[in-house]
Amino acid sequence: MKRRIADLHPFTVLCLAVLTVSVATAASRWWLNCAVIVLCLAVGAVAGKSRKLAALSGAIMLPTLLSLLMIHGLASQETSAVIAVWGPILLTLGGVEIAMALALRTAVLVVAGLLCGLLIDKHQLVAAIDLSPAPPQAGYLLASTLFLLPQMMEKQHAIGEAQALRKAGTGRGLAGWLQRLRLRAVPLVLSSVQDAHDRSVHLAARGFPARGEHSRLRQVADSQIQRGVRWVALLCSVLVPVAILLPLGGAS
Amino acid sequence: MSPNLLLPEASATQLLRRRVLGAAGTLLLVGTYLFLVITQPAGIVEGLGQGVALATFAAYLIAAVLLLLAVLPDLPVSALTLIPVALALNIILGQFVGSVMVPLYLDSMGTVLVGFLAGRRAGAATGVLSTLIWALFAPTVLPFAAGAALVGFLAGTAARYGALRRPYLAPIAGLVSGVLVGVVSSPVAAFVYGGTSGVGTGAVVAAFRSMGDSLLSAVTKQALISDPGDKAIVFLIAALLVFALPKRLSGSFEFIRRYKVLGKSGNK
């Protein structure tokens, strides 16, 4: 099962996620949203990423939930039943309901999106983009950023050590903070911009970006069925919300 | 028989295609924004709420991708290799700032830097890509791609018209850009997410709401409080970073040379 998920074409995973999010958002039923979240967590568990998925989504959803509760729960113009009162601040039932509904809606997007990010192999995604009709630059930019991040993190660490050796950046307060930011940012930006510049000419020499047809050595497993699934998913992610929303919009 | 040693000129049909894509993206963005502001859809959760959320999300995202497709094929390789660096800088410097509890985001440093060095098209592309890639780690940022594109575009425009020739001009340009970006991004926050995603910003929105503002105007007012200040600082820091680059390096960007971004042949 785990193998099956890993072997899916990256675009298939993305299309299914789009479908899930758009249908769940359009339907806007709390039980559907909850079911989708549970399903995503289950898929994550099968793929062995449940812990990471839960931690990442929690980190995004917690502040969002608090913020929504404040905006809608406390300051809503609703006149429904009051749950609690602290001086001028009222917590209303209607407000909390709205906040929870919005939070659930965001949670579907967060969990489904993060699941995609965890399931898709980055190299396969890059290869799939390269093999698609998208401009050849797109694949490079995605790949380069994903692989540059850890390297620049390391560089950042090395710069920190170098500063410590020179006993630089020990100031306090706002001035000290600005000085530290400068000491971190300047060598990092200087060296990475220089590196990017030196690299660009060799990339150009290797024929990048391709001006005509380009190919990839790496194969991305695909099948007729998956291609079909992708089209149906994309079509449905437009049609289903329209079908759900139109009669409602007409009625109200 | 041997391959050409010289480059061909760009063809007119390619140019036209890019213009059309760019115009379509801009129109979609402006149209959606105007529609949302004028009709002010009321229900957030019931009835039209989901439709507006989905439509806003889709329109902003599609507009951003159209803009990206319009500019990507034009970018020189020197700008293309710079963009990943900028994306990584957005994340790393954003983290450094986050770690010391300063109430700014500073997550557009790299985008502004590319706008300054390689022009507005490269800046806009950086903004969109930065958002698309960041979305792999935090999916909620997706519809903000259009706002990020605007930041990069405005940074490039400011540099082109001389915002880097004097150090004090950069934060002023940032302030103005912040106003525009805040205004354009707020419908996403209001209609897609029903507010904001941060606790601090949420409190500000709640305060405006309790004074009787509509959700959109409360979110817009909050954005007008945080964005200009943030962008002013980002523009200033990015400008200082550009000044710190050696002349041979900054001079290797055609944009810098052509528009004399750093003043008369870089004499300082």
Place this chain on the structure above:
Amino acid sequence: MDMEHRARAGTTAALHLRLGSFRYSEAHSDALREIEMEFSPGSLTVIAGDSGSGKSTLGGVLAGMLPRPGADQCEGTVTLAGQRIDYSPELSPRIDIAGWARHVGLLPQDAGLYLSRIRQTVAEELVFARENEGMPREEMTELISELSTRLSLEHLLERDPAKLSGGQERLVALAALSAAKPSIIVLDEPLAGLDSKATATVTAMITRLRAAGTALVVLTRTTEAWEAEADALWTLADGTLLPASEGTGTAALPSKRRRPSIAAASAEPLLAFAGVQLGYKGASAPVISNLDLEVHAGECVGLAGANGTGKTTLLKAAAGLLKPASGKMRVAADAGMLLQNPSDQLFERTVAREIAFGLPKKSIQRARVPLVLEQLGLESYAQTHPYELPASARRLVALATVLVREPRLLLLDEPTEAMDSAGLQILHEVIDSVFERGGAVLFSSHDERFISRTAHRVHQLS
């Protein structure tokens, strides 16, 4: 518009270059002038020159990467593959660098810059350029197997290109370069920083390419390793070429150090490790365990050992960047350390400001800035941006930022990397001056000659 210039080149040379002058944008003098050379198939041309002599610029011109249109000023003519390209100060033609690269390949000094950094395996990296041309998958698979057998790279094919050693990086880049079967390959410092085993493998690959009829151009600091093989030896000085016999091959280095300075052994050690274990947080095994080492005043100790044996880790611990996991470490003097990558230490806009950074305005150390500049031969660079200096001088600037604080214990991590002969001379003087102050030096190096000339004793790590 330059098509009319397409000449029937009468010579058999793969490339003919006549360069009147070359000047970088924003520069005040020519980087290259009055150069004429041609390369025939299977030949080996060696061009020697110090750091900053214009070697890399010449390499860039040969590879069509310089001049950059609209920026650099160049006057000259290149004839390549039957086409004649004219450069004039008013108009630089827009070169198709990729098309040019099918005739002339350039391996940069830092071979890592050549690798795309976006492919998961070496096999994919090898055909990156072919992918951009749209070569069908079957042909690419064939090409890879042909290349890897011919250049014996089979063991690397599935490796991650980001995790190769310096020597392996060069092998992979060379193989990727030769995949296009260019008639000329330009190699910028192909052997710098390699240990003897890696040197042998890279040299073997170069011999194979030459046997296949590729003209090779080697840009190097010293001609030593190439004298026997080369068809032509040149020296590049002041931006122009001279036959090598006129120039001196290598500057004479100081003779071998005789013995430790007086009474070194009796004194209290400046640095002492006893049964120390060193490692990084989160790593499973320690990098170094059971380390016993003492460094006394007046002593110069070299650290030797293959990559990954913990030379840098030891130096960082001595500098106070790393706490020992167990054992006893004592540092009895203030330490200053030169990192392996000097760029990490530099952030100011001019060399003078860089060295004076963080020193109180009226301190004795601040007053020493001009002295240090003079000692390291950097006076003429005082107002230059550190990043615009040649690699050798940049390392000296980083050394200056350390020396201005007069550390009694000087720690040097691979100080000879990218250092030219003048820089090496200065490095020797600096080490001597530390002894005069009653200090000590601890350094790591791959350079066996430098170790044998400088170190009083060698501590072998394994």
